[in-house]
Amino acid sequence: MRRLSSATLDALPDDVIRPAYDRAAVRAGVVHLGIGAFHRAHQAAVFDDVLNAGDLRWGIVAASLRSPRVRDQMAPQDGLYTMLVRDGSSERARIIGAVQRVIVAPEEPLALLDALASPHTHIVTLTITEKGYKLDPATGELIEHDPQLAADLASLTRPQTAPGYLVAALAKRKALGLPPFTAISCDNLPHNGRRLRNAVLALAHRHDAPLAEWIAEEGAFPETMVDRIVPATTAEDVAALAARLDVADHAMVKTEPFTQWVIEDRFCGPRPEFGAGVQLTAAVAPWEEAKLRLLNGAHSGIAYLGGLAGIEHVHEVLALPAARAFVEALWDEAQTTLSPPPELNIALYRRELMARFDNPTLRHRTRQIAMDGSQKLPQRLLAPIAARLATGKGIKALSLAVAAWLRWQAGQDDLGNAHDVDDPLAGMIAARLKGAGTTEERVAAILRVDAVVPPALAENGAFRMALTRWLAMLETQGALATLASFQGEI
Structure with a gap:
């Protein structure tokens, strides 16, 4: 041809x-x-x-x-x-x-x-x-x-x-x-x-x-x-x-x-x-922050939870009511950390994002979004977590997304299928996790990766507890059951 x-x-x-x-x-x-x-x-x-x-x-x-x-x-x-x-x-x-x-x-x-x-x-x-x-x-x-x-x-x-x-x-x-x-x-x-x-x-x-x-x-x-x-x-x-x-x-x-x-x-x-x-x-930062913490933050959560569940595409993940409730809850948390410009209507932006995620013709693969997570999480998820903890607010949805990323590092989904952890720090993170025999030890190991987790956040007890709880649930019950439990708590 x-x-x-x-x-x-x-x-x-x-x-x-x-x-x-x-x-x-x-x-x-x-x-x-x-x-x-x-x-x-x-x-x-x-x-x-x-x-x-x-x-x-x-x-x-x-x-x-x-x-x-x-x-x-x-x-x-x-x-x-x-x-x-x-x-x-x-x-x-x-x-x-x-x-x-x-x-x-x-x-x-x-x-x-x-x-x-x-x-x-x-x-x-x-x-x-x-x-x-x-x-x-x-x-x-x-x-x-x-x-x-x-x-x-x-x-x-x-x-x-x-x-x-x-x-x-x-x-x-x-x-x-x-x-x-x-x-x-x-x-x-x-x-x-x-x-x-x-x-x-x-x-x-x-x-x-x-x-x-x-x-x-x-x-x-x-x-x-x-x-x-x-x-x-x-x-x-x-x-x-x-x-x-x-x-x-x-x-x-x-x-x-x-x-x-x-x-x-x-x-x-x-x-x-x-x-x-x-x-x-004159100022890009408010636009950038909203996009990173709402669109990209939700995308990361969808990618790791959906990927662990063996779901290939974003729109297929969002077809699950529990996953949809998770995304809305993550947005509720992240939204409180933003200072949007007057031209940006956050409620409308969220509706537009959900419609974009639902577009079935794009067939956006969860594994594509999951790449390079160590480089993406600090601005997408860890920054809003730190902001909420600093004001005494909860981090239930945001911490679940981070726990899903940590679970993804094992290189195997809930169905037993192997996947490549495509990330510049994959080798170093794998080495840190290799000797960690318990959930608590795995969380402690990842919190010591200061190229990903800021030291002040790594020392935060509330973050450590939330991460440990969700990782334990993901490891024992899988992503779908964890999402169902999450939905039952909100």
Whole structure:
């Protein structure tokens, strides 16, 4: 079967939305680090909107910092791919043309540096996951023993990390007399702009103090909040789309109608006139906090409890009345720790979230959400737990979600099926838990992982008791019975 490409665009069905601009006339004003499904369904679609509106300065050069997989999917398709927007029984197909080139950084490091240092590049966006910033979650300092970061600390001739590429490119721009670019983290991290800035400045200081000062004075690292559910694409998805389009698209993504990008209005150079779905604001933190503690916090609880019960998809978990009651209770707890902006109606937001979780066409897998839990729990669940304990409030639902994460570390669900614990700290956590023979010892072991649990929270007796109680119930009765017991108590 023919592949999706510039040559096959005209052969697509009439209901498929195509780029309304001349792709040959587009300049690359954006470099994106960490191209994956989320970027293709979120930021790339935003810049595609800008191109469709007639501003052709905002094409994208994208880079994979590790695998050639996405490059190999997109290069035969001239960078084109389909974004399927699914809601219930409806499905809308749109071809995104914003990505002009995909670079595999380990294969072409100098090409990526050239793109970052191009005078046309004004914005750099990143979706590199929490672990890509090479910062210790507990201290915020560079993880100097990380092999890739250690290499970048020694030399930036051929960078290996995202901070390394940014520092090397900014040094090149400074030498060429070019201004810095605006660097925008699009990862689900609290204060993501500050973290990115800290990583870049710390690495720059180790190489060139005047460069670090120039970046600090002239550069910009806006805080952002991104929101769109983008489940992993399956082989069945690719086959179904090929049958519909009569061309094969190996880079397709599927997503929901909802999309949101809140950006701190702090740029150091040109920016596009963003359209619908993008909100510029003076303060991102309240939006970010609400999203992390409501959407992402609930997602983590659903993923671990549903995964332990052997349930594959989010909407299937929410079909259980006890799971639904758990999510509402978690939101009741987390909501009290928020300071939402006036524009954010929390009651409406919760209803919208539940509707999004219920969308059966997304087929969002619990195991996909369960990845990298050690990096996600501090901001999603542990922060609201600490806030509630500080004011004497209960943590029943939030602590159950954390206990489910701890139970997940055993690598086996309630049905006896093994699963990979896909997490950068999996080995260390497994070693800590190996010698823990009782529930109390397992809780004590996890509380000593200060890269995940803040020391002050680890010393809190109420948290320890709640975690021990729920973990014991999960270990002896399983997730479904534990959820039923939880529902009976609220």
